Amino acid sequence: MAELSKDPNEMSFLDHLEELRWHLIRATMAIVIIGCLAFIMKDFIFDTVIFGPKKMDFPTYRLFCRIATSIGIESAFCADELPFTIQSRTMAGQFSAHIWTSIWAGFIIGFPYVLYEMWQFISPGLKENERNNSRGFILIASLLFFMGVLFGYYVVAPLSINFLGTYQVSKEVLNEFDIGSYISTVRASVIACGVLFELPIIIFFLTKVGLVTPEILKKYRKIALVIVLILSAVITPPDVASQIIVAVPVLILYQVSIYISKIVLRKEMKKMKKDIKPQ
Known part of the structure; x- marks a missing residue:
């Protein structure tokens, strides 16, 4: 009985795992190298970047203060300083914060390269037309991520x-935050928004595989609006203006995702009609 010939370009499951391992190693090395540079630049990373939003001369506070002043109302954004202190309550607290902040800085700055390594692993499994349709994926995904950041x-x-x-629940209670708590608030805000701004890319691929349609997105648009407003109310001060500032970009992204889904679906329908040949 003749043996079936195997495609020399076909990789086994273990070969795929080995390939994935090297992509992950290279991505991790990039994060570590950039993280080491961030570790060395301690003063800039912490004093300028991390603790920037704690200072009342931060651009966001100055902008809101000018807006409030121009319309003649008092605002907490015009205060001289924020009424809380940051401290380290453990022996290794500051060193651990330094290490982990450097690693996260390495991931954020090195995100395009991490994405490139993942794309290098995935793209060989795509068809030629799928690779052509996904041209510019790394650039667009990176731009969206940095916009979110x-x-x-x-x-x-x-x-x-x-x-x-x-x-404050009472003037008897002082706000003295641990450095880890403060940094996690900044990190969560930055990473969460970076991932959230990838929504159009996610919708693009979900539409390509048939899990999402424009009709589904439109159907659940009201529910999405409620969820966005709730999230905005949780992460912003309890005033309407701040909630709108946070909610509007997310809703715009959701609407853009609907248009992207329509375009992808339209192209898929044209492709199907072209593939169906008359008998």
């Missing part, structure tokens, strides 16, 4: 810090 850093993080740092 900037939005999280300049909008969500300072609004959250200003609200939580000034909130």
